[in-house]
Amino acid sequence: MRKVLAAARAGSPVWRERLDAAGLADAEPGGDGMPGGPRWQALPVLRKELLGSVQAGSPPFGGLLGVPVEQLARIFVSPGDVYDPQGTDPDYWRFGKVLAAAGFERGERVLNCFSYHLTPAGFMFDAAARALGCVVVPAGVGQQDLQIRVARAVGATGYTGLPSYLLALLDRAAAAGTPLPLRRAVVTGEPLPEALRARIEAHGVTVRQAYGTADVGLIGYECGRGAGLHIDDGVIVEICDPDGRTLPPGEVGEVVVTALQETYPLIRFGTGDLSALVAEPCPCGRPSARLKGWMGRVSEVTKVRGIFLYPKQLEAAMAGLAGGVQRWRAVVERDADHRDVLRIEFAGQADPRAVRDAVRAAVRLNPDVLVVPPGAIPADGPLFQDRRNWD
Ligand SMILES: [Zn+2]
Structure with a gap:
């Protein structure tokens, strides 16, 4: 912790300004300037939704980087124009231990269905699998029939990606009478009810x-024994x-x-995710504390696919x-x-295709578009409704 604070300053x-303002310039181990201490808690939480505007003050990283940009391996950009650096450590985001805990082995063929385009998830899990000596298929997202053919052809037994996408692939392959050879998966990016x-x-x-x-890499993972x-x-x-x-x-x-x-x-750093700490020891023997799991978002920011x-x-x-849109939600x-x-x-009167294109350009998601009579949308109702049930 001292090394990190010194490097940040x-x-x-x-960071020099933020740490000095909170009186953390000379924090000692065990002192009140360490996590949980009163001086530590005086350091304001840097909230994820503000990261983009902090960075925009001096792009790309807003002066938050601890090393010169020249020393990075890659620069990614997440929605909201938030820039994410990758350093030069082989498993920079530390997901290798998650794959190891899930039973991934050297030589295992892994279908990595995270995007390699602009956002870092594809490279995160690619690096993790390579650190274990796995053989990676950089599959990305989309083209399900092609993914199924490739997974069968190479004998992919491991999967990394969204859980909903994994189920879509498994169901589609089974329905076509061409079941996938997948045996284990590490998933993230959305809740797993x-x-x-x-x-x-069941597959x-x-x-x-x-x-x-994308900002801090791995935070927590399931061991398979305790909750x-x-x-x-x-x-x-x-x-x-x-x-x-x-x-x-x-x-x-x-979760801060x-x-x-x-x-970096x-x-x-305030993730905007809600959770709680579980203090009881885990039957697996790992000494770390655990998070109870994802319990929602602090703000209205949400995740879709x-x-x-x-x-x-x-x-x-x-x-x-x-002009073309009177009311919407x-x-x-x-x-x-x-x-x-x-x-x-x-x-x-707007063309539904124009609405779809505008939304797709803004949020990188392909929406369904429904034209409704004006009375169907209450004038004072919320513009955004998340009706998903995670129970
Ligand atoms: Zn455990």
């Missing part, structure tokens, strides 16, 4: 959840109330993460159609096969 003018886990495991695939962000997510030792996790005070185990609050690395030393969706992005897209639901559906309902 030395490498980043923004027990009903979805059960449907995947003979063991599923383990990982939890992390919840073991906290990775590459991060310090606090559960905080809205004022940034650390809450005791069992209480629900925001400090990344113990010098490339995010200190008290693994992509962050900010209602403000939708508002901007719909404002661009002014966005609805997110899950269909019977656990797939997210984003539907734009609108009243007006």
Whole structure:
């Protein structure tokens, strides 16, 4: 922790200012300037939804980087124009241990169905699998029939990607009479309700959840023995109330993460996710505390098909159609096969294709578009409705 604070002060003018303002310039181990201490809690939480605007002040990283940009391996960009750095460590985001805990082995063929395009998830799991000596198929997203053919041809037994996409592949392959050879999967990017886990495991695939962000990498993962997510030792996790005070185990609050690395030393980074700490030891013997699992979002920011969706992005897209759209609202639901559906309902003369194109350009999701009579959308109702049920 001291090393991280020193590197952050030395490498980043923004962190120097933030740490000095909180009186953390000379924090000592065990002192009140360490996690949980009063001085530590005086350091304001850097909230994920503000990261984009902090970075925009001095692009691409807003002075938050702990090393010169020249020392990075890659630069990614997430929705909301948030830039994510990759350092040069082979398994920079630390997901290798998750795959190992899930039973992935050297030589195993892994179908990696995370996107390699702009956002980092594809490279995160590629690096993790390579660190274990796995053979990776950089499958990305889309083209399900091609994915099924390839998985069968190469004998892929491992899968990394969204759980809903895994179920879609398994169901489609089984329906075509060409079942997949997949045996184990590590999934992340969206919640994993027990009903979805059960449907995947009915295909003979063991599923383990990982939890992390594009900014800090791995935060927690399932071991297969106890409930919840073991906290990775590459991060310090606090559960905080809205004022940034650390809450005791069992209480629900925001997952606030400090990344113990010098490339991008995010200190008290507010993920916007809700969870609680489980203090009881796990039967697997790993000594770390656990997170109870994902319990919702702090703000209205939500995730659809693994992509962050900010209602403000939708508002901007719909404002661009002014005149053609009298009223509108966005609805997110899950269909019977656990797939997210984003539907734009609108009243007006605009061409539904123009509405779809505007939304797709703004949020990188392909919505269903439904034209409704003006009275169908209440004038004072919410513009954004998340009707998914995660129980
Ligand atoms: Zn465990």
